[in-house]
Amino acid sequence: MTTTVTTHDQTLVADLRATLTGDVIDPADHRYDQARRVWNGLIDRRPAVIARCASRADVVAALAAARTHRPPVSIRGGGHQIAGSAVCDDGLVIDLSEMTAVTVDPSSRTARVEPGARWADVNIATQRHGLVVPGGEVSETGVAGLTLGGGMGHLQRAYGLSCDALRSVEIVTADGTVRTADRDEHPDLFWAVRGGGRGLGVVTAMEFVLQPLGPEVAQALVLYPYDDAERVLAAWRELVPRMPETVSPEFALWGIPPDPGFPAEMHGAPVVMVAGLYAGPAQEGLEVLAPLARLGTPLVDATAITDYVTSQSGSDPLFPAGARYFFKSHFLETFDDDAAAAVLAAGAARPTPQSLVIVRTMGGAIARVGEDESAFAHRAAGFNVSIDAGWTDAAMDDAAIGWARRAWDRLTPSATGGVYVNFAGLDEDAHRDAVFGAHAARLDAIQRTYDPDGILTAAAARH
Template sequence: MTTTQTTAADIRERTWVQALRATMTGDVIDRSDARYDEARRVWNGMIDRYPGAVARCADTADVVAAVEVARAHRPAVSIRGGGHQVAGSAVCDDGLVLDLSTMTGIHVDAHTRTARVGAGARWAELNRATQRYGLVTPGGEVSETGVAGLTLGGGLGALQRAFGLSCDSLRSVEIVTADGTVRRASTQHHPDLFWAVRGGGRGLGVVTEFEFDLYPLGPQVANALVLYPYEEARSVLAAWRTLVDRLPDTVSPEFALWSVPPDPEIPAEMHGTPVVLVAGLYAGDAQEGLDVLAPMARLGTPLLDATGIVDYTASQSGLDALFPAGGRYYFTSHFLDDVDDAVAAALVAADADRPNPESLIIIRTLGGAVARVGAGDSAFAHRRARFNVSFDAGWSDPALDGTAIGWARSGWAALRPFATGGVYVNFAGLGEDIDRAATYGRHAARLTEIQRIYDPDRILVEAAGCP
């Protein structure tokens, strides 16, 4: 005969779950709910955590109610926006998930070129809304990514040299702090909190709405995508590095060591073949962009030149299918001041052990508008770096977990002697690589002090963030 023993922890959990149900209008999904497994899942299939309950907030008032329950009963707390962060920090074991995924409202004001965006929205939704008016705000590279997590961590993306990081376009945020107060933070109101949310990531409160500046671009843009033979990796990288210095800030060039994806527009016989990939989006007139991007096809002997004019929304969603929800992911990164011959040799050597075709190494260029923001003007600590390199392991078979993660970690370690010491908080493994000195640099102490001001009892400081 099997018996179930009720523990003190079970009783505490039931108490705060009941308190949520008594004060919220949105759903509260606990372990007994048929929707529980769906509610606890996030994009990264590596993450398999079992919260005590998921509080699916309908609006800001629900967030306030949930924060007050957290303050009264002190469960562990995690915050879910789009649920797309690699580390899976949207969900915690045995605690309270503040789920903002239904708070997806978007209002675009074409006259003032601004957008107000709910914390549960994804970039695909925001792109569709802004492109109705031929406007954009700088997002990432996969449109299924949540607006909240990308922005709070800084927001590297395809438009960063033209318009800055995602966080650089913020005008204000609505945020619920640990005392349950709703604040509108901007450069004029609560400027310390506004400074912190622009790249400071997690543990600052629950951001419920973002207000962004918008910029004219689209609906069509020039997009470069050129594949080169893998054997030319080092020579193409050297030529790419030289080209980067000559390209205008309207391009944020990328270089990748990857394998040809199963794209129906690419000949089937090329699928899975290791290649060198260079890419870039032109933030300006599309026809003009074709001329500016043309040198990307002259770095070696192209296998395929797919450069052309596409819809901006298509350029942002083109990679979505290659990083499906439920896949297993582990991303880690470095910032670099240069990509010289020694760095190229280290990258090619690391790629030789790449465990599967889906994994890749990618170099992104910074500078431009990113560097024009003052080093101390936001919490993002890597303004002066020239490049970001990430080792992006992606796979589907759990038996490959150790091999794939080991590859990303060993590649990261091999590149460490050439790096600045900084780590991008959105690409920091499964959270174990988040070192405050590396991710926040000289801003770490100021972030800690701001957290003490707004959350002295550490109710949300330990929260896993809003991915």
Template structure:
């Protein structure tokens, strides 16, 4: 559809309401033949190109100005083989689609923590999630991918076919082709999972953060330890007096049989004097969608992150102090713990460049009022800049906005793998058909 189509404004909108781009043409693909036709048209006419999967990427990379959008959002089929423990997932699927299909067989694969997150975008950027310490990143669980490359050819990328492309697609993000299907390995999990979630008063945030840091490093790899400085949005069962109030929250999700979780989750409630206990057991599908309500479609988002080897006391004090000055209570700082299965893969076995980091610190500006745009972005950038001396790199999926791509973002996200990724891109797209996408992190 073009700019004169009645659905144009709806079709160009993405999850992040901060993004307001105007493509020249958007093609909603019905099958792989449509994708091939789009790539051939792009090779002939050379417009800027963007590829839309779930449309959930914070940077808004699904849409471009004055170019061609190859829209896969209608391609959402998930086919599970419960015997082989694999799932074939189309390029427009969301994690809600995957979790619903795999949980029918008591299986799961590492995915995002918001159910409407697109499978393609998250996976191609690495794929942090609750299962990462137990079973690795999303990209670590890929068996193969079907890719339409810049010459219009359909290629299978796996350890045995087009291995260099397979290597790059696991963590290097966009600009390598249009991935129309992913095949993931699955693991037994669910239907129920247990999680600890203890809320602490803001004046205890520093002490609780320090205690959580020790607990997170020592936790078994069946635990996903998280820490957040936030203000809880309203949801059923939450006392009114806690809604919108700054808090610290320590979370641990057990990736295994919920009946075995209590002993390893109990310490999350002993980091201080909690004011609220939100711990409990839920289905895996519920756990994977627990933050959906707080991150609605059309909200305004600006997220930047650092991978860090350590969080010393100075960094913790800096994070706690800066979080207290956020311009909107919906904004947050989320800290996720790595290690375990993430580090069982070599640092150069995939394009994901941050094996060995202990933590990811994500500075998440979240707001609704456009009048807060400048203040919210400045707040996130301010903390990100202050933490940069202790950083070992940035998560590609939480890298700010595409407009910041020239500020050394590629090196921060790809690290030592940057040159090798660039060479793979040249090999599969020598004419730069996906050049506009490749320029983005």
């Protein structure tokens, strides 16, 4: 497939090259195919031009070109979002991937993070001072995208979502104005960026409040035989309510990872995985996490004290860039027998060893933020179930996506109706009312206030 370059596109490219200090990459550039790729190999979109911004001034210039030429616009931070919204067909990609600086102020326990940074960048910088931001579970994930969509992770019950750690954001709105949004200045915009996803502007910096943790942490990782899945899940459900908020326990049905610690013949074999990270003193954490290894007879109990950076990057090799991914999710108030049966059925039907079903516990610090204090609309949920299809062969596309959708449908009667925007399938799966619930109308109004012409939210007619 080729990209048709119109006179309109050529003018857009020329304007960008005249105003940006960063690279401007069009389909004739030898870097184009690499620049348009994102983490999810399922996504194959061909933009008219990629504006690789080097600074906030470049973002202002790119938005000026967008206002003049009205192409479809997408914004790329880490490029890790499942739906691939970082890149669009026949439009302008405002690429922030070169803006990766992380500056930590240990005295105020804050960090300023540019929008192209990944969680690995943040973790390394903050851990030099024994501090953390509650981030995601794969350190190659972009900070901006995860945070703007909410930001679930290993520390969520202790410290809240990633968006809950935001103190302010610097954002360039569609009119080219650089604004700082916090609880006092542009509070409507600050409310919206905490869980409202994309379409509000281009975030050029985020200021996070940090929490003390590390460098040593206790982490539980326990593997049980797949044949014991029903019994282990029942025991896990009984244990979770008794665990402190310093742990966010997880239960997964997956394949044994291709780790040298396991015999090669076991790689990919189905397994039950139970995990948790302790947000507190490491030695104390070993005792708190110990019950996770007493849910049955483990195949492997890898619970140990490790360093935080290692703990947060351990899953990176299991989600390699360029593989194909399709994730769907549900929020649940309670994890009842019907939900457990649906999870077990989904696990039994996994289409590939890389595919998994994972249950994450919520509550704790997430629920202590008022339901209407941010755009994240799922504070009351007790659990999130994510159905994650992963595969490499394009011939498996229909089978893998179909499995995830069928598993999601089976779980629907047990769910709240809410969907996590970061695990919402492809864009056509992300129904606005399900993602944002009662906040959808307020979000729409804020978007109209800051982007009345739909520069960032609508594909304009081509001239």
